[in-house]
Amino acid sequence: MSRSVRSDVININSDEAEIIASPSDHLFGKVLDLSENGLFLVDSDRKIILWNEWMVEASSLNRGDVIGSTFVEVFPGLKGRRIESVINAALDTRTASLLSRSLNKVIFPLYFSEARDEARRIEQSVTVKPIQSDGHDYCLIQIIDVTPMVQREDVLRVLAKEAEEALQVAEEASRFKSEFTSTVSHELRTPLTSIRGSLGLIASGVMGELKPEIGRLIAIACNNTERLLFLINDILDISKIESGKMDFVMGPVDLKAVLLQSIEVNQAYGEQYEVKYHLNDVIDGTTVYADTDRLMQVLNNLLSNAAKFSPKGTEVDISVIQKDGVIRVEIKDYGNGIPVKFQSRIFEKFSQADGSDTRKIGGTGLGLSISKAIVEKMGGSIGFDTEEGIGATFYIDVSLYADV
Numbered sequence: 134m135s136r137s138v139r140s141d142v143i144n145i146n147s148d149e150a151e152i153i154a155s156p157s158d159h160l161f162g163k164v165l166d167l168s169e170n171g172l173f174l175v176d177s178d179r180k181i182i183l184w185n186e187w188m189v190e191a192s193s194l195n196r197g198d199v200i201g202s203t204f205v206e207v208f209p210g211l212k213g214r215r216i217e218s219v220i221n222a223a224l225d226t227r228t229a230s231l232l233s234r235s236l237n238k239v240i241f242p243l244y245f246s247e248a249r250d251e252a253r254r255i256e257q258s259v260t261v262k263p264i265q266s267d268g269h270d271y272c273l274i275q276i277i278d279v280t281p282m283v284q285r286e287d288v289l290r291v292l293a294k295e296a297e298e299a300l301q302v303a304e305e306a307s308r309f310k311s312e313f314t315s316t317v318s319h320e321l322r323t324p325l326t327s328i329r330g331s332l333g334l335i336a337s338g339v340m341g342e343l344k345p346e347i348g349r350l351i352a353i354a355c356n357n358t359e360r361l362l363f364l365i366n367d368i369l370d371i372s373k374i375e376s377g378k379m380d381f382v383m384g385p386v387d388l389k390a391v392l393l394q395s396i397e398v399n400q401a402y403g404e405q406y407e408v409k410y411h412l413n414d415v416i417d418g419t420t421v422y423a424d425t426d427r428l429m430q431v432l433n434n435l436l437s438n439a440a441k442f443s444p445k446g447t448e449v450d451i452s453v454i455q456k457d458g459v460i461r462v463e464i465k466d467y468g469n470g471i472p473v474k475f476q477s478r479i480f481e482k483f484s485q486a487d488g489s490d491t492r493k494i495g496g497t498g499l500g501l502s503i504s505k506a507i508v509e510k511m512g513g514s515i516g517f518d519t520e521e522g523i524g525a526t527f528y529i530d531v532s533l534y535a536d537v
């Protein structure tokens with residue numbers, strides 16, 4: 134192919150590569166110069182025969198500096214040789230390649246014209262494409278400025294890093310909070326247990342007869358110590374649940390035995406409210422998949438709630454219903470029920486229905502939240518049905534052991 138290089142833009146559609154006097158002289162040249170991407174063309178002799186306006190600006194090299202030269206002549210050094218080898222490969226094997234930013238960190242030494250420092254380097258995505266025209270081979274190199282995308286990526290990376298750090302700080306704080314809570318609770322529980330023991334002994338009269346007014350004061354102290362211990366145990370449970378440290382020993386549990394034991398434990402408590410527990414028929418040998426102690430803990434809370442929110446002289450009915458491998462234990466009382474406004478919050482921590490009655494009755498409002506966490510850890514669920522003024526039925530659903 135004979136070619137006389139008269140200027141810098143070549144029309145590769147002609148029989149012979151037609152050289153155009155000036156890019157602005159020709160629509161084709163104008164189009165190339167208006168491109169927002171860098172474009173240059175190399176012929177089969179590896180000589181640059183087209184260098185558009187974008188390339189002029191980004192490289193600060195005029196067409197006269199590059200046209201007719203090889204790429205290495207324009208950009209000597211390692212980088213130039215690497216890029217030329219990609220161009221050679223495109224021409225020799227007629228295969229296109231993409232020099233992605235992620236794989237080829239620095240591609241062409243191109244800069245924004247106002248500053249030639251590293252920070253202002255144009256981030257690039259480059260395609261190298263072989264072109265055949267009229268029996269001749271060319272290689273078109275197209276450079277896309279991906280700087281805004283990279284900057285966005287950088288911003289996102291910084292944001293992601295900040296979010297990760299914030300999460301670490303929050304996790305640290307939460308770990309500290311839960312360690313602090315459990316340490317303090319443990320430290321309080323030991324002396325309180327001994328105070329309760331001593332007060333109990335004094336109250337029982339084994340240390341000698343008490344004057345009635347002293348006896349009354351000791352009883353109040355005993356009672357409050359007991360309440361504090363309940364609270365501390367509940368807080369310890371919550372912190373165990375939240376840190377995932379509550380252990381469960383799952384296995385077969387004889388439901389009837391657990392229910393009878395639970396009723397026995399709560400009998401005295403029920404008597405305080407003049408409420409009796411009544412267990413409806415349970416098929417002997419009904420075995421559920423659970424942790425015995427934790428199941429007892431849930432039942433104790435449901436039974437004590439039922440008693441303390443029941444009117445004097447009423448009963449609390451306990452029933453077991455089996456349906457499709459799920460065992461439901463229902464605890465039904467005939468109290469005031471759960472106010473509609475409170476129903477959505479009932480399983481939250483420290484939540485108690487407003488009203489002088491509840492406050493007077495006491496408790497910490499942790500029982501149901503702990504019960505829910507326990508039942509769910511055992512793979513079951515907890516819920517209630519209620520009608521204000523008529524009563525409430527709380528239930529837990531657990532798996533039949535045979536089906537596990």
Ligand SMILES: Nc1ncnc2c1ncn2[C@@H]1O[C@H](COP(=O)(O)OP(=O)(O)OP(=O)(O)O)[C@@H](O)[C@H]1O
Nearest residue numbers: 438439442470485486496497498499500501502525
């Ligand atoms: N059977 C019920 N009838 C009416 N209200 C109930 C019943 N069971 C629970 N509630 C309401 O839900 C609240 C939360 O119950 P929960 O068992 O979580 O806490 P508590 O019994 O107040 O205290 P704790 O169980 O921690 O000693 C109760 O204070 C009460 O307002």
Ligand SMILES: [Mg+2]
Nearest residue numbers: 434438496500
């Ligand atoms: Mg309770």
